[in-house]
Amino acid sequence: MRLSGRDLRCVRGGREVFSGLDFTASSGEALVVTGPNGSGKTSLLRLIAGLLVIEGGSIGLEGGDSELTLPEQAHYLGHRDALKPALSVEENLSFWRDFLGGEAFDARASLVTVGLDHAAQLPAAFLSAGQRRRLSIARLIALRRPIWLLDEPTNALDTAGQSMFAALMSDHLARGGLIVAATHAPLGLQGSELRIGGSS
């Protein structure tokens, strides 16, 4: 599987964020997107996820499931957690696992992996920022999708959480998955780097 973007242009609110951007990533590879604040890292991820309109250029996926679109094969882990405070931790996770579509795994086992099984029945409103992030990460493993689009994935995670997530990412890559991650912090991943924006 091979994900590539050619001559991409992104416009937000009438202002050009970036243009002429090229990237490629193949199965088992991580592409780490770096750049100063406002350079368009999140916008690039949202373009790939089909959540922004492509103003110019193209994004292509070779070797994926031909029945499905690119966004339908991708997990998007963004700034916002997509968690409902009124639902319990397990209800939140089970809903996304059942609704998104893909090869599904046991929700409880995923909670054990991210270290949230003790809080499974707790309403998500009472989770800390780091726990919310762990719950979002549990979504990535409760449902298998080959492409992971990660936006600052280790925000709010403690050291143990970061190494847990690094292990999950290398596991995903070892299975032939593909990761595009926007980050400032080192993720502990071997991968090519895509730098957007200024040289600072």
Place this chain on the structure above:
Amino acid sequence: MTALGALITRDIRIALRVGGGALIGVLFFLTVVVLMPFAVGPDLALLTRLGPAILWLGALLASLLTLDRLFTADHEDGSLDLIVMSRTPLELACAAKALAHWLAAGLPLVIATPVLGLLLNLDALSTSAVALTLLAGTPALTFTGMIGAALAVTMHRGGLLLAVLVLPLSIPVLIFGVAASQAAITGPSSFGAPFSILCALSLVSFVIGPFAAAASLRHGLD
């Protein structure tokens, strides 16, 4: 089907739990109808004549009040992004959300109607006629209101905009809902004709609502 079932269950759960919108709609409906006899005065004949109109207006305003959150809540916490990326067509997801909203916020209005009919001096037959028209008509309010809710997503504080956008679409529903109720209570025109049109409006909204809402959500991505 599991996916849509999961979405419907989730939305109903959220609506029924603390802070959900289901109870707010019914309470608002109750407030409007309970206050009306005090405002109009103790003229029983007048209350009977105004009864169906008051119940329908109350239901319309109550559904507008709760529709506001149909998509904005999902937009704010990022759920809408994931819903767009799911393998369920967005049109079906919109229809499922509207159905869940109607079950949690529209159906309780219909169930509350017999109790409120007492306050408006409506007899059993009239009350059941109004309840029946509400049962047939409130889905149309939800499914057309959904279009406005989807349009309001991209605008911050779109609540008032929703009311302005949705009101013209709900006027036909209101006209035929009240006409059918009046026909059942006072005659002489038949109940069947306006009631059939009301059902037709609901059926049309089932088809148009999800497609229009999905199109506006896709267009408004950002």
